[in-house]
Every structure is written in C-alpha cells, then in structure tokens.
Amino acid sequence: MSQVLVVNEISTEREEVQRALEAEGFKVVLASSPAEAVREIWGGNFLVAIISTLLTGTSAAALQQQLTQMAPEIETLIHSKNDEIPQLVRKVIALRDGEAAA
Numbered sequence: 001m002s003q004v005l006v007v008n009e010i011s012t013e014r015e016e017v018q019r020a021l022e023a024e025g026f027k028v029v030l031a032s033s034p035a036e037a038v039r040e041i042w043g044g045n046f047l048v049a050i051i052s053t054l055l056t057g058t059s060a061a062a063l064q065q066q067l068t069q070m071a072p073e074i075e076t077l078i079h080s081k082n083d084e085i086p087q088l089v090r091k092v093i094a095l096r097d098g099e100a101a102a
Helices: 011-023 034-043 060-068 084-097
Strands: 001-007 027-031 048-052 075-079
Touching: 001 011, 001 034, 011 027, 011 048, 011 084, 034 048, 034 060, 048 060, 048 084, 060 075, 075 084
Parallel strands: 001 027, 001 048, 048 075
Antiparallel strands: none
C-alpha cells in the first residue's frame, strides 16, 4: 500500500485530505508541523508528501526543499487551501500508477 505524508497545521484540512486519500486506498500519515514532517520522513517510506502553503516558521517551498534533500525519491506536492482535493488525489493516484511526475 502506498503511503502519503500530509503536512498541514489545520486539523480539519489535514483530515479532509486524509479521508479522500484513504478512500482511494492510500495509507496516510499526518504531520501537524514542519518539524513533525521531518521526523516522519526519517521513520517512513513515502510515495508523496503533500505540503500546505500555510506553515508557521517556514515556507512550503523551504520544507519541500528540505524533504527533497532528505529523501529525493519522494515526490512533494504543495497544496493550498483553494486547491480542489479531488484534483490533488488524482495527482497522487497518477504518481502511484507511474502515469505522471509532480
């Protein structure tokens, strides 16, 4: 089963993305902060990390760069509050199925 890391400080948004991904068969790990995301990357084997644009203490681009340096095999997607979740899920499915690159 493909594992996805969702990094979002807002619990309702995090859980909404989690439900949508789990409905498609993904195992989802949630991180409520950039520091927690870094810890999870060390301990997990992820296909994709989905990063919220709104983070405290860092930018989504900076966290994306850090995660890419730590685990270059992981695709990272930056997700804003205005992005549609079904479209995000389709991107993750395409990555899992080898149909697209982020």
